[in-house]
Amino acid sequence: MAPIPHPRWLLLSDIHFRLRDFERTRQTAEWIVSLTRQTPGISRVVVCGDVLTSRSMQPTAVLSAAYRFLSDLSQSVPHINVILGNHDLAYRRDYGTTALEALNMQRLRPFISLHDEVGRYTWDGRRVLVLPFREDQTELTSAVADVDPDEATHTVAFAHLAINRAVTQRHVVRTDGGDMGHSVRYQGLTGPDHFSTLARLSNQHAPPAGLENSLKGSVTYLGAPLQLTWADLCDEDRGVVLLNPATLEHELVVNPHAVGYITVQASEVLGDHIDASAVQGKHVMILGKPTQFQYWTLRDKLLSLGAQSVREPRPTPTLRDVSIASAYSSLGASVPASDRDVAFRSAESSDLLAETSGSATDELIASSEPDDLQSVEIDPVEYVRDYVRSLPTESMYEEKTIQLGQKLILASESTDSLGDDAVSYKTLLDPTYSSATQGDFSTPTKQVFVAKPRSIVISNFLGIQEECTIDFDGDLGRGLTFVVGRNGSGKSTLIEAIVWCQFGRCIRKGLSVADVVNDITGKDCVVSLSFSNGYTITRYRKHKTHGNRVIVSLHGVDQPQFEHSEARSTQAAIDELLGIDYEKFVKTVVLEQESAASFLSSTPAQRHELIESTLRLSRLDKSASLSRRLLRDIDDDINALRSKVNTFEQTISLINDRISNRERELKRLRTEEKEARKAIDLLRAGFGQNQASDRDLKCDPFEEDLNKSSKRLEELESEIKESQQAVEQAKSVMEEVEIWEDVATLQSVLDQSIHEIKRRCQALRDNLWRLKPAPPDPIMMEYIHTFESALQSLAQTVSWLQLHVLNTIKYLSLSSPLNRMVLHFIRIGLTSLERTSNNLNSLLGQATSSIFKRQQHVGATETRIEEIQKELAEGESNITRLIKERDEAHARVALNRGLNEQYVRSLSNKLSDINVRDARQQLTFSLKYLSKVLQEQGVLHKLQDKYQAERVEVSEGATRREATKRETFLQNLAKKEQEIATYEKLLEEETQILDEQRSSRAVIEAEMESLMSTRELFAFWEGSLSRRHTKSPATSTFRSYVLEKSLQQINAVASDILLLLYENTRHARELTKGMLRTIIAADSEFDQGPGSVSTPVLLDPTLGVTKTLSYAKRSSGERRRIDLAVFFALVQIAQAHSTHRARYMLVDEVFDRLDAAGQAAIARQCSKLMARTDFQLVVTHSESLTGSARGAPDGEDGDDAESRFSVLSASMTKNGTKFSHSIA
Template sequence: MIPYKLALKNFLSYKDDQEPLDFSDMHLAMLVGANGHGKSALLDAITWALWGKARAADDELMHLGSAEMQVMFEFGLENQRYSVVRKRHRRGKTSKSMLELSVWDEITGAWQPLTETGVRATQRKIEDILRMDYDTFVHTAFLKQGQADAFTSATPGQRKDILGKVLNLAQYDDYSARAKEMAKDAEQKAGALSGQVQEKAEELGREAAYQEALQRAKAAEMQTRFAKSEADAATSRAQLALKTLEMKQKERDKLADRLARSRTEHQQTETALQKARQRLEKLQEAASKQADVAVRFEQYQEIQAQASRWNEMLAALRPLEQEAQTLQRELDRAIAAVQRDAALAQKQLKDAEIAVAAIPTLAAKAKQVAAEIADLQAQQDAIQARRERLLGLKGEESRLNQEMERLKNAAADLKERLRLLEKGETDACPVCHQPLGRDGREHLQKEYEEEVASLREQYQQVQKQMQALLREQESLQNANRQAEPKLRSLPALQKQWAQLEARLEENRAQEAHLDEMRATVRDLQVRLETGGRPDIQEKLNAVQAQLATLHYDARAHAETRQQLASLQDVPALWQRVQDAAARLPEEAAAVAQLQGRWQREKEALSEDLAELTGLDEALQALPEARRAWDEVRGRQEEAHAAWERAHGALAAAEQRLASLQAVREQHKRLEAALRDVRSVAARYRHLQEAFGPKGIQAMIIEAALPELETEANRLLARLSDGGLQVRLATQREKKTGGVAETLDILISDELGSRPYELYSGGEAFRINLALRIALSRLLARRAGAALQTLFIDEGFGTQDTHGRENLVDAIHMIKDEFALILVITHIEELKDLFPVRIEVTKTSAGGSMYRVS
């Protein structure tokens, strides 16, 4: 992975006002700047873009006062150019992340998207391309600030995990897990098959019992079949007798229904005859009044003609009255509209004059609020700068704690050696175990005392640095606590300023239309004085003149209506009299017809009643026939049920015997399948162990360790002038006996082997650097992940002048094996040792900026 370009927006101390950082022409570069100015933030941006991880949580990486941040990182890998853009938006208490991945297409000259559905899927795609995760990166190519000893200080188990990732051993864990799962499935199948084999064996052992049950079933079936035949014959005889009587019962029921209907119909005929006689009498009475009604009907027709003439006159009058009313209402509305327009225009003019008078006051208030906003924004930038400084101080605090712990351990070791020498408990050197004379012991004792005094002085200096750092942290935190409450009023002031500006713009717009509004008021006053609408008044006068020419008498019209109302029932009476005279012959014939039907129905009723009496006498034997039928049918059902049970038992007994042959074949097949499945389960358990940590993985690590050890010692010899050497041990003896699997780091110098913790900061960093570079080379050769970039974040501060020169020489020695080596430090004296210099500084607003030289 080779970096090409890095662009930051609102990330930690970097805003969005700087060109992207271009790595294209860099090979060996130094990133330099004071502590807390933002050097490590650039590397945090790279790891956050690629893996979503950095020194702090996502929301804490966002620049103070910002609601979004973004990092764009372009890199090359295996002749391909990739671009990763990671974004984060914050809205209220919720945050959302986005991740985009693209590859450069040389043919089209454009970026082609590789983004998957969702952030997680796209993250897996990036890690597949890089062939490493974040942990592998920081343990190989990235010596992170305060974590240079991440590999050496890890436990043996953690070191094996790191080597496993470097050697791509995760696939063997997957193979082992898959073999375990498949073995478990095979064993579960074997358990199920074993139960089935046992079940079939038990079934075959019941053959003799099945034969005996078959003979018993045959005898029972024959006996029940004979009893069933006898019951069927008795049932048939009883059924015939019952059906004969039931047919007569149906005939009797039909006759009774017909008789009931006939009685109803006869009653209906009698009622209809009575009603017809009454209608005939009424028609005869109405026909006798025909001459009297004719005189009244003639009088009604004369009065109706006079009412029609008055109605025609009234029809001509109504439209003219409606038109006059319509014109009067239109004239009233026109006058009212002009009055409303005049009142509204007067009010708008008054409001506009008030708004124009308020313009100077609003402008002064807007200027005052803008000044307050500018002051609060300046305080906000100062708070952000102090937060960035606090982030840098946290890293420095971690480094000082490590240095104090190292000095304490080194002093304790020297004091123990000094105690042995002072008490004379040993005549040999506590380190190399060589014999010491009196002069040698005094010389070594003096040397130890000087080293202890030096370590004490170094510890006190570090303590002073720590105290100064803590005081600065407290001062920055106090300053932020005092300033942050003031910022809460910033949104309200910004809203108030926007409202004031909007009101000013509106009032100035009204000022521009003031003369026009005054002219409108004068025009409307003139229209009110002239009466509104003269044209409508002229039309109204003409309609009123037409109304005066009509001679309609409303009183006479009313009297005619009253006379007509008093005779309103005459037309209907005249119609009834005429209808009665016409229907009289027809109604007389209907009465004669109904009289004949009534006599015929009476004779038919007498005949049906005699037949019903005869059937009732014959049906007296029906209850006994039904009792006999129920009795024989019950015996028949019992006989049939007994035969069906016996027949079913016989069929089941025959089926059980017939199925035993199929059971024998199934038993044989199940036994063979059980043997096969057990064999498969055993093979999968063997594969599970072979692919596990103690199998192939252990062999691969054991084979890779000599390469890692040789590479580390080759570089360490250059870094320490041959004074340090590393050995990686995979086994150690247990106190209880036997050998334990491990991965220990053993370090030796001219005084012998010592624990890693007892080496000085400079020596420890050289050891860490050698192992890290060896790991990165091993990763490039074994895992297929081309590590062409090396990041070293701090470490020179722990070296003396000679150690720094050795480190620089070592970096120059390996520079041809990397496309880019980037060293991060705050030591200005090293700037001339690197051809490219990226200088990071703080701006006056509290942000960070970089410059390449």
């Protein structure tokens, strides 16, 4: 029996599912799944973070692929443990919100577990510590420290963290030579010593694997299973780790799809010594120093071989910049918050510099020097220094202005990935800041879509009805293809189909999207365009199955991530895949008659816009926007500083006011101190002399005052007695007044009740008079009885007549017409009499009913009259009772107060309202007077007591008083001295505070002055980078300066094309004599260095044709050649810079207006003119153009491949447009 293998764990991390390199990530995921199925004994998969890529919203296709990967793993492995990384989180410091939250469903456990908290577990007999990402890594180190030492020796930790001196970039590659420097290490606060107690930590770099005892405390770095950015260049040993949990032995299994970033030598590519399989599907960096024109050739060749993108060369940074950028930028958001403030200028940096060899350092520093060769593309940074030095600026600010302009342009490029708020003006002013390397290592080059059409299938599109298939590889082949045919045959339909299939829009003006469906069929419009890179775009319109869908497939597999709910979003996704939108496509790939002819007839603003977009100078707009934002930030800070200065001014003013007040108060206190000292001296000198005289002077007034107050007290006693008698008399009168008021109040209440009852009785009498019924009318009653008797007689008469009519009918012969007529009239008469009787009976009934109702109303009225009479009797009885009670009011008050009734009645007769009012006034006056006299008496008593006390005091002697007075003066003097000391101390403190405030204000003012100087620099660049034009021709903006320099590139390309179009005529020789340069061929003889002859001038700085060519004097054909040369130059430059590499060109009747010589030149030199394409479709009416192509000679080397062309004939049949091809 074979032994059962011990279970093993598969460890991986940082797979980073994302749209970029999605195919390679998917292949890596499939390889990992297949590895788990092919390798026996794998019981668990541990993912140490970063399944996803970005904290922002994840695309559905990315999430679907990530979940599918975990689902496939769960079918092969019993347990999957996913540890959250920083890129898995939705927000910083929010460790519970993640797109992987679906893995936390209880039904998935224990098969799939998501770990977002620190925890301890036991997996397959091994103790495990899980450490997910934390911004503050001290939380993780504390969790490790909390583990018991004995338990820690048997614990394996899985973490997502950053450790000090971990390698973040193994190799630093120089683009000029390909030499590799030493690795770059991360500088942080968390060292590996924090994990020395553990058996093992799987996260960062570690020594080679060994036995369990020798592995104690070691750290293993897992890393990404594939290369993700340029920082991973040359680091090819990437994959997953197989770990034996029992022995901790592990091995690395290399991913065959890991390599995605490579380097190639420029000489190998130019010599065609490069293997296509080596660059296919890769991001390529060109090593060497190619010129601008060589770089375009290299880029085209690499893209033709299948490279995903070609990295644009950039200035090689210094060692210090490389270290900083790689140590922090390459980790991106992985850098914990606790490590962000660790400066590079620490002892660690010196260790890093010591590790780097001197030769590598010299090479890196030397690489930062300016390159003598022309750069690959127009780089505005290179022109900043020349532009600033050409301006009349002060030399002391010149270098600052140059550095700031360079940093602004470079920083504007980094804001696309880092965000608008990532760069501040303080950062740009920092001398240690270098934006040249930000994003240089970690930011990947944008992928290039190599558009080489393989075939197109058209059905029910415009004039095409039946399905039409064109194989570009087999039918047309490589070279020039002329699409010919009569007017209306549908020649341009093929170009329209190619454009509509990719972008859903038509070139032809006035043709809407709904008009593309064939008018005959009216439905099932389909165009499918396949490319050699495996992508196929199929667009439907009014299709019975797919409606108006657009389907993108790769190698026959639909790619649903490109199809969205809205057509605009779907087209935006397709534009991103193609690397180009409709507007740029029709300007660079499709050459129309109108587009080529309208360039030089456009306005100067339109020319600037087209040339700037072609030369990729639009990034200056980002720089201008960044400078405007930073200028606003500076203004905000200046306003804040100005506000602080104003606050300081207000504070200083308040302090000055307080100091002035304290100085005045101190002066007053010192004056009072002098007066107090003088008073004490005088008191001491004259005490003995004035003692006796003071005693005599103070005794006499006391005696006189005492006599006066005694006399007044005697008078007040008699007045008090009189006032008391008057008060008693007034109180007696007021008692009688109260009795009288009680009687009057009771009588008033009863009078009011009597009056109210009388009013109600009068109202009842009035109602009684109105309700008396009228007696019945005897005449009316007699008429009614007579009417009843007449009605009874009438009824009897009618009955008698009816009876006789019936008897008469029996005896009369009805056969006689006369008898029937008589009988008919008799019946009519009887009917009328009967109807009259009924009407009279009805009237009699109504009259009888009315009389009955009247009788009922009379009865009700009589009842109401009886009720009113009863109420009236009760009211009169109450009036009598109340009158009696009113008369007995005196007796009732006397009874309540216990008085004699006659006495109460006598008071009523004696008192009146006037007497009562006088009695009240008299009582009030008496009480007030008594109170006044008593108050005066009390004051006099107190005054006498005071006089007596003073007399006693005077009599006791002046010595004690003088001593007390002297003591009071001394205390007052001491108090003044203390107050003076206090105010002096306060004054000193206030002065100190004032000095501090003035010093702080001076610092703020100096800072504001420095900021104003900084603002001038930013304002200068804001104006220079903007699109505003200066009025003075002597001072140009930086944008116009760069544009003028960039014209050399356009003139070089346009002059070369113009030479081909003129076919070495005298005009071309005059134009390009001694100045010929070509970008078509990549031969070294055409690549000239800086010391070569100056570039020919075709366009002047105003973007018009230079006056030396006499454009207006030229013939129409010659002007057409110049127009085409300029337009083709812009097209080729735009294609060289575009992320959409079109291996074809669509030309619609552009060459038809040239003369025969021009068309012959086009036919002979078209392959050279469009050497960057595999084929060209040229729609033409000109037979001389195709004839010139047939008569064109072979190439110089005898190979006729360049002159090979085919003809695609279009004809209109009853079944629509048909195409037939032939190869010449």
